[in-house]
Amino acid sequence: MPDLSHWPLDPSVRHLNHGSFGAVPRVALERQQALREEMETNPDDWFRRLPERVGRARATLARWLRVPAEATALVPNASAGVSTVLSSLALPRGSEVLVTDHAYGAVAMGVARAAARAGARTRTLHIPLTATAEEIAAGFADALTPATSLVVVDQITSATARHFPVAAITRLAHSAGAKVLVDGAHAAGMLPDPVGAAGSADFWVGNLHKWCCAPRGTAVLVARGPDASDLWPLTDSWGAPHPFPRRFDEQGTIDLTAWLAAPWALEFIEETYGWDAARAGMTKLAEMAQGILTDALRADPAEVAGAPAPAMRLVPLPAGLATDHEASHVLQRHISAVTGCETAITSWDGRGFLRLSAHVYNTVADYEHLAERLPDCLNA
Template sequence: MSVPQPPEPIPGARLLFSLDPAVSYLNHGAFGAAPIAVQRAQQRLRDEMEANPLRFFTQGLVDRIAHTRRHLAGFLGADPEGSSLVGNTTTGVAVVLQSVGLKPGDEVLTTDHGYGAVNLAIQRECRRTGAVNRILPIPLADTDEQIVRAIRTGLRPGRTRLLVIDQLTSVTARLFPTAAIVAVAHEHGVPVLVDAAHAPGMLATTVSSIGADFWAGNLHKWGFAPRGTALLAVAPRWRDRIEPLVVSWEQDAGYPARVEWQGTLDYTSWLAAPAGLFTLRSLGVDRVRGHNAALAAYGQRVVGDALGVPPAQLPDPGGPGVSMRLIPLPAGIATTIEAARALQTRISERLAAEVAVIGWNGRGWLRLAGQVYNTADEYERLAVRLPALLAQR
């Protein structure tokens, strides 16, 4: 089977970013990368804030935040009045966890594909309330039908108080059949929280059609917003119960203002976020998504071939449009979180390449992302040099 051809580069896209040209930045999924125009838009807002802080914070800022939220929610197909801006997906998850009213004996059901910080937030809330976290194993090669069946079997009506699932997993770059899972959970009376950290910008997402009780996604990854920009969408029946992590002067205004307003928070990342969507739209949303998914698939095959991984053993992301791909590392390498972090650092320092190295289920994995600033030769250089580095155990 031949290696798929890389997509045609998008002319001028690399020049939109201030990334170090000496480094192959193949890990957009970690912290994103804000285009230069977005950086400048945020700096202008910071200049405005520092020119007269009192005026900036007290004259119309709540309305400016609401206007921004409506813009971002509209792009994602979410109800603007049922959404709130938050710092990141994990913050949105924490807001939901402390608002649903877990009690002793309740169960939060998750899968073994969950993001580490979200898992820690769930465990902390379970310790605080006396609830328990049950983790459902989902094999990486499972089909959508098998995933839905496993979750249907794993639900315990009357005990499962909340199901937390990923739309696109960070750990394994696997697209889950989110809407189908939500439908099954609702059949059993179980509310669902969707961790959609990687969905905004990457996937053609319409939040309202998913039907989840709670949905949280980052705009600062694939939506080109400044870091610290995410959206939490809440179904109507839950909105009156949503409480912020910190009470502020907008507490009596109800949701979403009580969650969004956090006093002297730097709101410039949120206010500059529409500039990120403008960049994405200027390049062509579908064009960017197609380019990134094709480039990630190319990188997966090139590096996989270099490591001797048969194409049939390269994990399928589970659907089109996914701009991250997973490659299994040789047995015994990066099998723990600590070893994965150490290898990621070695690759960064010795190969001038930023990648994600993940220890999951006793196996080490390499996660590559594709973005408009990446080129095929960056993956090819990694493929040439990585095997020798891995052999230096």
């Protein structure tokens, strides 16, 4: 079994789905609990001083992401960051928002609603699973039109674990006169410089509860350029008179201890594993895991070639399994009950996949354990 001494994870379970909900190290949870106790000891003092403390935490997180603090706001999650941009950005009537068929479901629905409210339309670009980075960029080049006002693109796709060339896509979009919103939900921590890798994208959102292991409810919205001043929190509060991003630092009586404790998670990974070593290890382990499970299921690796994410990989499931969103959840629960492994089962374009994640607490034995049990489980 893996060494979980630094993590509160149940040692009787194989935790192979870090990419969905993350895992928080004990040191960050202990820091968050101490902050909660401080909050409850004197709520009046706590909330009056909270915006200043949030500002300091925000500056620390921005520095780690290699972006200016004045371009960085904290939000509850990446979807909230996308919704913030969509609610603040004026989409011209009759224009179009370009997304791909790999977009996260909640984001795709949010884009469709925002476009409808503005009298704009949404167009979905199909990207084959086997597309290389160059082919993905070429697909965007062909899809952009003078009517495209906004491109919403994943840096690392959720359901399909693809790594999109967002810097190249941003250059193409800007050349066509469109703004770019990069959904980097899985990018922070998995990539060494996720915002820099997005090039000159107008907006970038990313979760810190996934690969960065921060307490849940911690994400970042980075905005550069004149549109940043038009961004407002989804709920108005007393920070409204302040400029971006300070207006996001004051959120009424919401428990923001996750934001304050997040730097402890980043520091823990650096001190315990080293971020560069952790990323290299996760990438190597994910690649090995993909090979182990592909062999176990006698799957065709060519189906998921192209541009894989570093620490998330896909394994095709037998035909007929997890063909839609609901069926994938049913199968995930079945696998958990039968194998003792928490996994991610995804569905894309009518095809089911096992999505593998790797983090510092995982081992090769975890994936070998799943490989020994999964074929019979799928046949049950």
